[in-house]
Amino acid sequence: MNESVRSFAEPIAALRTLFAAVARESEAATAALCAGDLVVVRALAARLAECDRAVGELAGAIADHAATHGVMLERRADSLDAVIALDQRLAAHRHTLARRDEALALLPRIRRLEYTRHATELLAPLAHEVARARVALEAGEFALAEALLDGQHPLTALLTIVLDRDTLAEAAVAELSQRVAASALGSRIAIAAIMGRIRLGPVVATPEPVVAIPEPVVA
Numbered sequence: 001m002n003e004s005v006r007s008f009a010e011p012i013a014a015l016r017t018l019f020a021a022v023a024r025e026s027e028a029a030t031a032a033l034c035a036g037d038l039v040v041v042r043a044l045a046a047r048l049a050e051c052d053r054a055v056g057e058l059a060g061a062i063a064d065h066a067a068t069h070g071v072m073l074e075r076r077a078d079s080l081d082a083v084i085a086l087d088q089r090l091a092a093h094r095h096t097l098a099r100r101d102e103a104l105a106l107l108p109r110i111r112r113l114e115y116t117r118h119a120t121e122l123l124a125p126l127a128h129e130v131a132r133a134r135v136a137l138e139a140g141e142f143a144l145a146e147a148l149l150d151g152q153h154p155l156t157a158l159l160t161i162v163l164d165r166d167t168l169a170e171a172a173v174a175e176l177s178q179r180v181a182a183s184a185l186g187s188r189i190a191i192a193a194i195m196g197r198i199r200l201g202p203v204v205a206t207p208e209p210v211v212a213i214p215e216p217v218v219a
Helices: 009-034 038-067 080-111 124-138 142-149 154-164 170-181 187-194
Strands: 113-115 198-200
Touching: 009 038, 009 080, 038 080, 080 124, 080 142, 080 154, 113 154, 124 142, 124 154, 142 154, 154 170, 154 187, 154 198, 170 187, 187 198
Parallel strands: none
Antiparallel strands: 113 198
């Protein structure tokens, strides 16, 4: 399994099974304890120690794996619920990182927006804001990722106008354009988008690197 996407679902399920089995054994051990059978009691104590050891080992494994993602978790857990809580915190962080990556993947598409008229610096603020957003996302501003993906950010509002202007209701276009105009993008970009003067440009292929072939050495 790829360590970067390691799942702890199976170890947690095994730990549940262990606890359930020890719980059943403890019920049987109660009668043995009343009868003074210390052999059964000692066996139960060993099983309880096994539970304690399994909880500690799994909590440590989750914490170690979380550390590889930059998340510091408590290495000690005193219950099955505490282990599950650690795993849930790790899963939440993974989800946050995935959303961040989705937002980063959206930025190149926004950057492809181009003005359809003569050459102009109209979209210079767009390039600047896309660059700022990339830096902020890479620095861990996860709220920005959510705003971009939920369409609440001016950059995605602009993209929505450009792509869906002809199918959106007038009120929706007006709301989106106000969001763009009130941002660092400015009213000129908002107006150009409403008028259909901004479009999504083609994908620019990244050229393959040129590998220099050395000249043969003539003896």
